Amino acid sequence: MRHKITAGLLALFALSPVLAARSPLETVNQFYTLRLQNGAYDTPTGLDLAAFSSYLAPELVCMLGAAIRYSDQYAKALPEQARPFANVDLYASGPTLPARFSTGSSLTNGSSNKTQVTFSLDNVADGPSTEWTDTILVSLRRKRWLISDIEYGNGPADASQGSLMTRLRDVLTHPHEAAQWDVRELGACVIEAAPVKQASKARQRVKKATASSRAKPAKRARSAAPSGKRKR
Template structure:
């Protein structure tokens, strides 16, 4: 499953077949295709799915179909490549903990966010940047930060291309998710 299969594909019938099958009266025009979901809504929906799955580390093979609905092909491929490298590490180092097996990869904080909201975005024809306010914990002990989700419009659907980590504390994920996956 990928985000592209979520899009309804309109089939244009052959003009001659359409004319022969058309009733004498004009048929109502088809409803316009729905507008692409906003980048902000796509990110919030993704984080909701990610939180519900409760994944730590790389998503497992069973979870990837859910992730693929939100990820650009390049990021989904990078996750699959990291999973292959993780399995190779496990095979060659059976007594060691493999890389990327723990912690939230989609945010700066190891534990991941408890709550999140879009803080603003910039959008052009095919790219979007969505700043997310994220929080883990309650009260004075809560950790708050802002990460940035990078999206592309792919076949009419916003998909997540990368995550820029914004956490400033020691041991926060740094740089971009795509860089982390290449390690």
């Protein structure tokens, strides 16, 4: 029942037309503003993901949803162990939720964008704050700019490495045996292909090319009419 409610919320937010015309930079700014206001660093919940899903690409929403389900199964099987992704912030490479952020360069190339975001943590004992920069990958999907991955930068010593999608994939494709996790669930988490109309046209072109390349069977040649009477 819980998964059905979560799936319904995700579908509702994914179809929401809110801020459909926002730029890549606006997408990143609004996402992290919401994260710092309402988000908690730790294993994500269905409600957390529903709140953020309108800023995320479908394949990332799918992977995060799979991470939630795996985390639930892991906790049931190993209640004494810390959940996967516990005590970390998946959306930045620091060890905890950042205190603040600021956006830097934002470069767009066709339907892809890279926006740099600098995060900072407040250190104790009046020490200087710790800063690091991550790169946010934003993709244009059906006229909407959505975050498709987060490349972790040079954060603190205990910061995450790689990227968000890589981290999710590494954990979910190497599950703990006790969790009885079915890796095949990730088969649905694929990057959106070309728009349906373009894909349909491409298939039609392939069919036409295939049909035209087939050799038509040659008609039987008619026997030539006799040129004259046979000689006796």
